[in-house]
Amino acid sequence: MLGFTKAARMAATLPRLQPQVQAWTSSTLDAVVWADILGADVAPIMRADAMAVPGVARGRHLTAGTIAGLPLTFWRTADPVVAPAWASASDGQWGDRITAHDVDRLGLEPQSVWQRMLDTVDDHIFYGESLWVGTMLDATDGRPLRMLRVPWEFWQRQLIENDQGAPYWEFTDRAGMPIADGSRPLRVVYIPGAHEGICNFAQRTIRTASNLEKSAADIAMRPFRLELHQTTDITLEPGEITDIINTTRSALMDNNGILFTNSALETKDHKLTEGSGDLLTGSRNAAAVDCARAVSIPAAMIDATTVGASLEYATLEGRNQQWIDYGLSLYMDAVTARLGMDDVVPQGIRVAFDTNDLVTPLPDPTGPVTPD
Numbered sequence: 001m002l003g004f005t006k007a008a009r010m011a012a013t014l015p016r017l018q019p020q021v022q023a024w025t026s027s028t029l030d031a032v033v034w035a036d037i038l039g040a041d042v043a044p045i046m047r048a049d050a051m052a053v054p055g056v057a058r059g060r061h062l063t064a065g066t067i068a069g070l071p072l073t074f075w076r077t078a079d080p081v082v083a084p085a086w087a088s089a090s091d092g093q094w095g096d097r098i099t100a101h102d103v104d105r106l107g108l109e110p111q112s113v114w115q116r117m118l119d120t121v122d123d124h125i126f127y128g129e130s131l132w133v134g135t136m137l138d139a140t141d142g143r144p145l146r147m148l149r150v151p152w153e154f155w156q157r158q159l160i161e162n163d164q165g166a167p168y169w170e171f172t173d174r175a176g177m178p179i180a181d182g183s184r185p186l187r188v189v190y191i192p193g194a195h196e197g198i199c200n201f202a203q204r205t206i207r208t209a210s211n212l213e214k215s216a217a218d219i220a221m222r223p224f225r226l227e228l229h230q231t232t233d234i235t236l237e238p239g240e241i242t243d244i245i246n247t248t249r250s251a252l253m254d255n256n257g258i259l260f261t262n263s264a265l266e267t268k269d270h271k272l273t274e275g276s277g278d279l280l281t282g283s284r285n286a287a288a289v290d291c292a293r294a295v296s297i298p299a300a301m302i303d304a305t306t307v308g309a310s311l312e313y314a315t316l317e318g319r320n321q322q323w324i325d326y327g328l329s330l331y332m333d334a335v336t337a338r339l340g341m342d343d344v345v346p347q348g349i350r351v352a353f354d355t356n357d358l359v360t361p362l363p364d365p366t367g368p369v370t371p372d
Contacts, residue, residue, distance in 0.1 A: 044199070045199045045200075045203045045206050045207070046199070047126045047127075047199060049206060049210060050126060050198060050199060050202075050206050052210065052213070053206055053209040053210055053213065053287075053291060054213070054288070054302075055209060055287065055288035055289075055290075055291030055292060055302050055304060056198070056206065056209070056291045056294075056295065058301075058302040058303070059125075059291060059292055059294075059295035059297045059301075059302050060122065060125055060126075060295065062297060062301060062302070063121060063125065063295060063296075063297055063327070063328065063331060064118050064121040064122045064125065065118065066328065066358070067117060067118075067121050067328060067331060067332055067335075067353065068114045068115075068117040068118035068121065069114065070332075070353040070354055070355060070357075070358075071353070071354045072087050072336070072339070072351060072352070072353060072354070073351070073352050073353070073354045074087070074345065074349055074350070074351055075349070075350045075351075075352065076348055076349055076350070077348075081349060084143070084144075084145070084344075084345060085145045085146065086134070086144050086145055086146050086147045087113070088113060089113070089145075089146050096135075096136050097134070097135050097136060097137060097186055097187075098133075098135040098186065102186065105154070105173045105174070105175065105177070106133070106150050106151075106154050106155065106173060106179065107150070107151040107153070107154040108133075108148050108150065108151075111148055111149060116132075116147075116148065116149045117335070119149050119151075120132070120149055120191060120335060121331050121335070123149075123152050123193070124191075124193035124194070124197070124331050124334060124335075125197065125198060125295060125331070126152075126197050126198055126199045127152055127193075127196075127197040127199060127200075128192070128193040128194075128195050128196040128197035128200065129152075129190070129191065129192050129193055129197070130149060130152070130190075130191045130193070131149070131150045131152075131155050131171065131188065131189070131190055131191065132147045132148065132149050132150065132188075132189040132191065133147065133148055133150055133179060133180070133186045133187060133188055133189070134146065134147050134186060134187030134188075134189060135147065135148055135186065137187055141346070142187075143343065143344060143345070143346075144187050144189065144344060147187075147189060150179075153174075154173060154174060155171060155172065155173060155174075155179065156171075156172055156173075156174070157169050157170065157171050157172070157190070158170055158172070169190070171188050171190065187343075189338070189339075189343075189344060190338075191334065191335060191338040191339075192334065192338070193331070193334050194330045194331065194333070194334045195330075198294045198295065201294075202291075202294035205287070205290045205291060205294050206291070206294075208287055208290070209284075209287035209288070209290070209291055212280070212283055212284045212287050213284070215280060216280060216284065226248070226252075226267055226268070226269060227267065227268040227269075228244060228245065228248060228265055228267060229265065229266050229267070229268050230264060230265060231263065231264055231265065231266055232263075232264045234264070244265070285304055285305060288302060288303075288304035289304045289305070291304075292304055296326070296327045296330050296331075297323070297327050298319075298322070298323060298326075298327065301323070317358070317359045317360065317361050320358040320359055321358075321359045323358075324355055324358065324359070328355075332353045336351040336352055336353060339351045
């Protein structure tokens with residue numbers, strides 16, 4: 001387990017290692033504690049913080065949910081080949097290389113093919129990396145027959161050297177024990193993403209959007225500000241002023257909003273200035289656009305609009321094709337590139353997502369009906 005001082009230093013000075021520090025902090029320290037230690041502008045952004053921003057959540061749901069629903073296909077040059085067992089195994093079996101101890105220390109659960117891919121893309125969006133383990137291997141070539149995704153907060157990686165001084169990445173559980181070694185014959189399949197994750201590079205964007213959400217909530221709860229204006233020249237002590245404010249607050253809550261004042265005080269209602277509501281709405285929209293850019297999804301798909309936007313699609317399929325080309329492919333290619341390597345599939349096999357359903361026109365609902 002990382003020491004407290006070391007973890008704090010890593011979080012503040014080593015941004016490339018921050019995801020794994022963040023995994024430790026999210027299970028050990030409350031985010032409020034980190035904000036007190038490092039300052040609100042330096043404390044690590046947690047996935048929960050990002051998902052509390054509607055624009056991020058919408059982008060994540062569309063991106064991860066869409067890719068998870070796409071089937072994987074396998075090709076040798078231009079010819080399709082039979083998919084390996086791990087691509088469609090959905091009977092919930094763990095595999096013959098996993099123990100109850102492995103299940104506990106790695107936080108594993110039986111996963112459907114859809115859930116495994118959903119969580120993998122989710123990892124890439126927020127953290128920029130994901131990890132699978134092969135829990136059943138082919139006795140002939142040693143390639144995985146079954147694989148499970150390891151929850152991001154249950155693993156970490158560190159660069160070490162072997163006996164010959166050559167560097168390599170070692171993947172361990174939270175306690176620092178190797179996930180795969182001679183006594184734990186699991187196959188590690190590390191899937192790097194296309195970027196370091198929005199919890200790292202988009203922290204300012206997420207904080208800005210989060211602050212705007214808080215401002216909107218504050219205005220919804222307190223749509224006006226009440227000023228207690230003193231009309232006399234009597235000097236009040238700070239404690240007396242506080243007492244008056246507290247008494248007024250209590251009166252508003254306890255007396256159905258009715259106040260009584262004497263000639264020494266008058267109330268002034270400071271409502272939102274004209275246009276301030278539009279300013280907040282515009283700011284939230286701009287923040288949503290930035291969130292869409294961070295997640296790599298068209299702003300219009302998360303109900304945000306860019307200034308002067310006039311982009312229109314003639315068909316749903318045309319919109320989806322552009323979404324694939326300029327958004328989804330960033331995450332799909334990262335996954336298929338790794339799953340197409342020789343330690344997962346035989347040499348010469350190419351892995352790709354089948355996107356035909358996204359770009360194939362839907363049948364005309366006004367077309368002829370075939371009788372039963």
